[in-house]
Amino acid sequence: MKSVLTAAGSLRRLRPGRALRSGLPALLPVLLLLASACGDDHLTRFPQTTFAPATEMASEQMWLFHLTMWMGIVVGLLTFGLMGWILWKFRYRPGGPEAQQFHGNTTLEIAWTLLPALIVAVIAVFTVRAIFITQPEPPANALNVRVIGKQWWWEFQYAVGRDTIITANEIHVPVGQPVQLLLESDNVLHSFWVPQMAGKRDLITNRVNRLVFTPREPGVYMGQCAEFCGDSHALMKMRLIAHTPDGFRQWLENEARPAVEPTDSASAVAVGKKLVTQGVCAGCHVIKGTPMVGRTGPVLTHFGRRRTLAAGIMENNAANLHSWIRNAPAVKPGSKMPQLGGDVQNALSDEQISYIVAYLQSLQ
Numbered sequence: 412m413k414s415v416l417t418a419a420g421s422l423r424r425l426r427p428g429r430a431l432r433s434g435l436p437a438l439l440p441v442l443l444l445l446a447s448a449c450g451d452d453h454l455t456r457f458p459q460t461t462f463a464p465a466t467e468m469a470s471e472q473m474w475l476f477h478l479t480m481w482m483g484i485v486v487g488l489l490t491f492g493l494m495g496w497i498l499w500k501f502r503y504r505p506g507g508p509e510a511q512q513f514h515g516n517t518t519l520e521i522a523w524t525l526l527p528a529l530i531v532a533v534i535a536v537f538t539v540r541a542i543f544i545t546q547p548e549p550p551a552n553a554l555n556v557r558v559i560g561k562q563w564w565w566e567f568q569y570a571v572g573r574d575t576i577i578t579a580n581e582i583h584v585p586v587g588q589p590v591q592l593l594l595e596s597d598n599v600l601h602s603f604w605v606p607q608m609a610g611k612r613d614l615i616t617n618r619v620n621r622l623v624f625t626p627r628e629p630g631v632y633m634g635q636c637a638e639f640c641g642d643s644h645a646l647m648k649m650r651l652i653a654h655t656p657d658g659f660r661q662w663l664e665n666e667a668r669p670a671v672e673p674t675d676s677a678s679a680v681a682v683g684k685k686l687v688t689q690g691v692c693a694g695c696h697v698i699k700g701t702p703m704v705g706r707t708g709p710v711l712t713h714f715g716r717r718r719t720l721a722a723g724i725m726e727n728n729a730a731n732l733h734s735w736i737r738n739a740p741a742v743k744p745g746s747k748m749p750q751l752g753g754d755v756q757n758a759l760s761d762e763q764i765s766y767i768v769a770y771l772q773s774l775q
């Protein structure tokens with residue numbers, strides 16, 4: 412339904428052009444296609460939007476937006492309407508009567524001081540209310556997730572007993588349980604923003620910021636960094652995946668396990684494992700269950716399960732993974748993962764990279 416509305420909106424905007432108007436019937440199939448997308452994946456319906464709130468906090472923020480926008484529209488229409496009317500009524504006409512001239516009008520002056528003050532007061536009351544809603548005390552049953560902003564990706568940590576489960580770029584949460592994010596940065600400023608969950612909140616060095624929200628519906632929600640943080644700031648995206656409580660428990664249990672071992676020691680996966688765990692990757696990445704210890708890059712223990720690659724900028728498939736490993740900075744300018752294939756010293760061959768891809772994809 413939403414997509415139909417959006418399409419209708421863009422049609423309305425097209426109206427002034429004659430040529431466009433006659434082209435409308437041609438747009439019909441597009442409209443039908445959009446309408447049929449309704450039952451589809453949540454993501455195609457709501458790419459990254461503040462207008463489909465999925466938590467109480469996001470609803471409150473949207474409500475505040477609507478309140479101020481509609482008040483602005485009414486004030487704007489009244490002001491400009493009145494101005495237009497006055498300009499028209501008192502326009503110059505040769506030989507016409509001159510409008511009555513006078514200085515000052517106490518009633519008017521009091522009215523145009525009080526009325527705006529009243530409007531601002533109404534907005535202030537609702538704003539303060541919304542601010543309190545965005546700063547709740549963390550409930551006792553909250554799920555704590557540590558979020559660390561990196562250049563240019565996200566690390567997520569879950570404490571399970573004495574174990575810490577670390578993953579990247581896709582944050583998993585259950586529905587119906589408050590989530591408390593503990594936002595940190597060990598480099599520059601970033602800002603956590605998944606608009607359907609909540610407004611932006613900064614990740615600041617030497618400080619822990621909190622953000623508490625309760626997802627209502629399972630689904631995949633888009634987000635991205637909202638504070639300029641260097642070259643590839645615009646490529647620092649993320650997905651928030653809200654599960655049913657059972658689905659979340661299963662995800663967490665799987666994440667807690669060490670990486671799966673190749674079943675056949677002669678397979679491409681096994682060759683890839685050797686290249687990854689004993690090669691250059693080990694200096695920057697961790698795969699639990701192997702001797703890898705590097706913490707410069709994302710933890711890859713269950714990388715094969717991630718939907719996306721390199722902070723949500725592309726689908727996690729063999730072709731994209733291959734070009735990423737071959738030359739990450741070509742995909743993501745400034746990337747802290749260096750070029751490892753092609754025309755560099757000790758480059759990995761394309762064949763070696765395809766073994767590495769096979770191993771990474773096996774990490775379910």
Ligand code: HEC
Pocket residue numbers: 562563564579580687690691692693694695696707708709711714717719720721722723736743746747748749751767771
């Ligand atoms: C000098 C450190 C360094 C080396 C060496 C390195 N990486 Fe990375 N890697 C990174 C960093 C940093 C990122 C995050 C880049 C970004 O998204 O901005 C990354 C990202 C990745 C990702 C994407 C992870 C995700 O969650 O999307 C994969 C996969 C990956 N590296 C695999 C490898 C493999 C395989 C090797 C060895 C062939 C390797 N890396 C070598 C630092 C390194």
Ligand SMILES: [Cu+2]
Pocket residue numbers: 600601602636637638639640641644645647
């Ligand atoms: Cu950023």
